[in-house]
Every structure is written in C-alpha cells, then in structure tokens.
Amino acid sequence: MSEAAATSVAPAEGVTGLVDDWTADKQAYHVPWGKAMMWIFLVSDTFIFTCFLTGYLNVRMTTTQPWPPQSEIFSLSMFGAPVPLLLIAIMTMVLITSSGTMALAVNYGYRGDKKKTMWLMTATAVLGATFVGMQAFEWSKLILEENVRPWGNPFGAPQFGSVFFMVTGFHGLHVSAGVIYLLWVVRRIWAGYYDKKGFEIVEITGLYWHFVDLVWVFIFAFFYLL
C-alpha cells in the first residue's frame, strides 16, 4: 500500500501501462503484495483443477463403456418423485449465496465497518460449512446406496467413480480450508490485528473464496450437467 502510494505520477493505462508495469525496476503489480501472491497461488490452483478436468475429459472420451446417467444418480426423492440433480442445485445456490456475502464483506471491510465485515465473513463460513455437509451427505449416499467406488460402479464406466471422488473431493477440501481461513481472519479482525494495517486481507480472503465458487461453476457444468 505504502509502495504504491510512493508513486508520484499516475501510472499509464492500457498497453502502455502494461509495458511500464512489466518493465518496471521495482514493482510490476500495483497491488498489495499479499494480493499479488494470492493471485499467483490461484493461477497455480487453476492448473491443478484444469489438469483434473482435462483428465476427466480424456477418460470420458476414451472409455467405450457408457457413462453413468449423472442426472438420475444425483437425484433426490421429493414427495415420492425423484427430482434430478436437486441436491447439486441446492449446493450450487448455497455456494453462490456465500460468494455474495463474501463480496459484501470485502466492501464493508474497505468502508471500515468491522462489525458488518465480521458478520458477513462468518455467514460465508457457515454457508461453506453447509456446502461441505451436503457434500458429505452426497458422498455417503453414493457410497452406501449406489455402491459407487473409485474403481467401479454398477452403472457403467468405472472412471465415473474415480473422477467423482477426486474432483469433488479436492474441491470439498478447498471449501473446508476456506472455512478455516475465513474464521481465522475473522478472529484476527476481531482482535484488532488489521486496524492499522488496513483491510486488504478481506479482499485477499475473498479472492480465494470466489475462486472456490468459480471452480464449482466448472465442475457443475462439466461433471454434473454434461
């Protein structure tokens, strides 16, 4: 923050600004270092998730066994009739809600409204925990009732199980880590740790949280819908 403030001339915009930034002697990114580092981490995480999803694309294309019908496997019974993908739809909505509360938390953080920031971040963490809980329910239903295993399942291509457990498991791990991260930051805000430092930390935490939501957008589309 102080380094960016030290720049006396307003930095150029567009491509000129890009060349200026990337050829700068001292600082390429005019953001707090923590935020730049979070972005770099998220780029590397993007590579991991893309490798998983590309592996999924490859096994799904190469397997000659039929792909299990996701829409029916992930259906829930409501009033005696199966509703396709119901749990997954609810999980998606929960995660989007949590992304919204997180975005508001970032905004209130920069306004200096500590109380609202902490409440909104706690709400985000609670929604995240709800998501993980629903995922645990989904996993146990698939393992116990539908007999899906990482090495096989009764419906079709055995790769279905390995992709499902690996991709949703890795995503669920990210959500769980995010819940812990959020609560840890809330505790530090409450303790007054950022009163002098400023509240960029909320935006950095938010970047991670939105990324988790972003990954789910792709998993929802490629694994559950297509």
Add this chain to the structure above:
Amino acid sequence: MASSDTAGQQHPLGIYYQIWILLFVVSAFSYAVDYFDVQGAMRWTLVIIFMLVKAGFIIAIFMHAFWERLALCLTILGPPGVLLLLIGFMAVEGNYTESARFDYMGHDRDAVALTPAEYHASLAEEHGAEGAAAEAH
C-alpha cells in the same frame, strides 16, 4: 479498465447485488437445462454459455479483475489461456483412442448404462431369488 487506487477496490454496493442476482438466475437456467431434459448440441451450447457467463462475472466483478491493471489481468488470465491448447490436444487424442478401441479392438458401440432404478430393481430381484432358494432348501 480503470486502475485500482491505493485505497483498494471500493465500489458501490449495488453492483454486487446485481451480479449476485444474475448468478442466481443463470444458475437456475443451467439447472433448468437438466430439469427439462434438453439433450444433444443444444444442451452443450446452453450449459457452456451459462457456465462462461457465470465464470466471467465472478472473475470480473466479484474478484475485481475488471478494475485491475492490465499487467495483473494478463498475469492471471494468460497462463490459464494456454491450457486451452492442452484441452484441445487431449480432445483430439481422446477421440482417436476411442475410435481405435471401437474399430480395432471390437468394443461394443451400443452398450447402454444402467440407471439407478434398474440397478436397485435387479438387486431386489437377486435378494428375492436368494430368499426363494433358501426357502426351497
């Protein structure tokens, strides 16, 4: 794309509410694709369009990429862009492997997946048969 100032990313609350509602609506649309059982090329087109719209708004507005400087935007979006090449290569290779398995290894083209309902029915039948066999003994 405006530069972010030293005060950090501060924007009116309204835009977050708008994007939030939009994400709900688009998610409902992609769920509707499955609910109304749209199939074939239409399903792929709709699901991928809705996915890209959602991803775009999350990155641009919620993650503030829209307001970041080009130097940061290219750093975060450029390298993942190269992954499209990997995806393309793997798709071509996957297509080839699949066709080779069908054409030269005699894999069944007409295999059909079992639905959960069929699976549970077959389980019940098996148990029924076992029960009948136990009674006969």
